[in-house]
Amino acid sequence: MGTAATPDCSIRHDSIVWLRVVNHIVSSVRIPFNRPYVAGLEAAYIEQAIEGMHLSGDGVFTRRANELIRAMTSSRAALLTTSCTHALEMMALLLALQPDDEVIVPSFTFVSTANAFALRGARPVFCDSRPDTLNIDDALIPSLITPRTRAIVAVHYAGVGCEMDAILQQARAHGLVVLEDNAHGMLGAYRGRPLGSFGSLAAQSFHETKNFSCGEGGALVINDDRFGARAEILREKGTNRSQFFRGTVDKYTWVDIGSSYLPSEILAAFLVAQLEAADRIQSQRQQVWTRYADGLADWCARSGATMPIVPAHCSQPYHMFYVVLPNGEMRTALIEHLRARDIHAAFHYVPLHASPMGQRFGGRRGQCPVAERAGECLVRLPFFTAMTAGEQSRVIDAVLAF
Numbered sequence: 001m002g003t004a005a006t007p008d009c010s011i012r013h014d015s016i017v018w019l020r021v022v023n024h025i026v027s028s029v030r031i032p033f034n035r036p037y038v039a040g041l042e043a044a045y046i047e048q049a050i051e052g053m054h055l056s057g058d059g060v061f062t063r064r065a066n067e068l069i070r071a072m073t074s075s076r077a078a079l080l081t082t083s084c085t086h087a088l089e090m091m092a093l094l095l096a097l098q099p100d101d102e103v104i105v106p107s108f109t110f111v112s113t114a115n116a117f118a119l120r121g122a123r124p125v126f127c128d129s130r131p132d133t134l135n136i137d138d139a140l141i142p143s144l145i146t147p148r149t150r151a152i153v154a155v156h157y158a159g160v161g162c163e164m165d166a167i168l169q170q171a172r173a174h175g176l177v178v179l180e181d182n183a184h185g186m187l188g189a190y191r192g193r194p195l196g197s198f199g200s201l202a203a204q205s206f207h208e209t210k211n212f213s214c215g216e217g218g219a220l221v222i223n224d225d226r227f228g229a230r231a232e233i234l235r236e237k238g239t240n241r242s243q244f245f246r247g248t249v250d251k252y253t254w255v256d257i258g259s260s261y262l263p264s265e266i267l268a269a270f271l272v273a274q275l276e277a278a279d280r281i282q283s284q285r286q287q288v289w290t291r292y293a294d295g296l297a298d299w300c301a302r303s304g305a306t307m308p309i310v311p312a313h314c315s316q317p318y319h320m321f322y323v324v325l326p327n328g329e330m331r332t333a334l335i336e337h338l339r340a341r342d343i344h345a346a347f348h349y350v351p352l353h354a355s356p357m358g359q360r361f362g363g364r365r366g367q368c369p370v371a372e373r374a375g376e377c378l379v380r381l382p383f384f385t386a387m388t389a390g391e392q393s394r395v396i397d398a399v400l401a402f
C-alpha cells in the first residue's frame with residue numbers, strides 16, 4: 001500500500017493548466033451558470049490514490065474527507081456518500097419508515113428531499129415557505145403534524161439557516177426527528193452554530209454546482225449516536241464490512257438491508273483537495289456574492305425585485321445569488337434577455353406540491369402560495385468560485401439594461 005496520508009503538494013499538472021486556459025477562452029464569450037472549480041491539488045491527490053492501489057471506498061482519502069466534513073459541520077460523525085440524494089435515502093432507511101408514515105418537507109426544494117422518503121413508502125407532507133428566506137415556514141409546521149408524522153426536514157435554502165429554534169422545539173413537543181437537507185449549507189451557521197449540526201442526521205451535497213465538489217458526491221452527517229453503527233452497514237450493502245476492515249469482526253456478512261452508497265477513493269481524493277481549500281473558495285465566493293449585492297441593490301429597489309434576505313442571526317456560505325422578480329413574465333423575460341447576451345441564468349425549484357408526483361400525494365395548486373411565487377419569479381444568476389470581476393460586470397450590466 002502506498003502512503004497517501006500526507007499528500008504531496010508539489011506535483012504540477014498540465015491538465016489543470018489546460019483547463020484554466022480553456023476556461024479563460026470560454027469566459028470571454030459565454031458566461032455559464034456554473035463552471036467547475038479546480039482548487040489545484042485534485043489531480044495530485046488522485047495520482048496518490050492510484051499509487052496507493054486503493055481505488056474502492058473507505059481508504060485514506062475517504063477517511064480524510066469524513067473528518068473534514070465532520071469538523072466543518074461540528075457533528076459527531078460524517079460518512080461520504082455517492083450523492084446528497086443517497087444520504088437522504090439513507091436517512092429514510094435509518095428511520096425505518098413504514099408505508100403511510102408522514103414526513104414534513106418544504107415544497108420549495110429539490111425532488112430528492114421528498115423522493116427519498118416516498119421511496120420507502122412514506123408520504124411527503126408539503127409545507128409552504130417563509131416569504132423572507134424561502135425556507136420552510138416554521139409557523140405552519142404545527143398545523144401539518146398528525147399522529148403519523150415521523151420527521152421534519154429542514155432545507156437551508158441558499159445556505160441560509162431555517163428557524164432551527166422553532167423547528168427543534170416543535171419536534172421535541174411531538175417526539176419527531178429533525179433532519180437537515182444541507183445540500184447548500186456547508187459552512188453556513190444559525191445563531192453561531194454550523195448548519196448540519198442541528199438535525200439527528202444531515203445530508204450534504206458535493207455535486208458540481210456546490211461550493212465544494214467532486215462532480216457527484218455527498219455525505220451523511222450524524223449527530224445522534226443511535227444511527228452511527230447502522231449507517232455504516234446501510235452504506236456497505238447491508239454488510240458489516242466496515243467493522244471487518246477495522247478488525248472488530250473476523251469475517252463480514254449480510255446483517256441488514258442496505259445499498260451501495262460508498263464513493264470511490266478517486267472522488268474522495270478530488271473532494272479532499274477542495275475541502276482543504278475551503279478558506280480560499282469561501283473568500284472568493286463571498287466576493288462574488290457581495291459584488292452582485294452591491295451592483296444590483298438599486299436596480300432591485302427600482303424594479304420591484306427582491307434580493308436574498310440573510311437574517312442577522314444567520315451567516316451564509318455564499319452558495320448562490322438570486323433575485324425575485326415582481327411577476328413570472330418579467331422573470332422569463334429577464335432569463336431570455338440574459339441568454340441573448342450569452343449569459344446563462346436559471347430558475348429554481350418547481351414547487352413539489354404542484355408537480356405531477358406531488359399531486360399524487362394530495363398536493364394542489366394554491367396550497368403553498370409563497371413556494372409557487374418563488375417557483376415562478378426567482379432567477380439564479382451565474383455564480384461560481386472563479387467568476388472574474390469582468391464576467392460579473394457583464395452580468396450586472398446586462399441586468400441593469402433589462
Ligand SMILES: Cc1ncc(COP(=O)(O)O)c(C=O)c1O
Pocket residue numbers: 083084085086109110112113155181183184204205206207217218
Ligand atoms: C436542496 C437539495 N437537496 C438535495 C439535492 C440533491 O443533491 P445531489 O445532486 O448531491 O444528490 C439538491 C441538488 O442540488 C438540492 O438542491
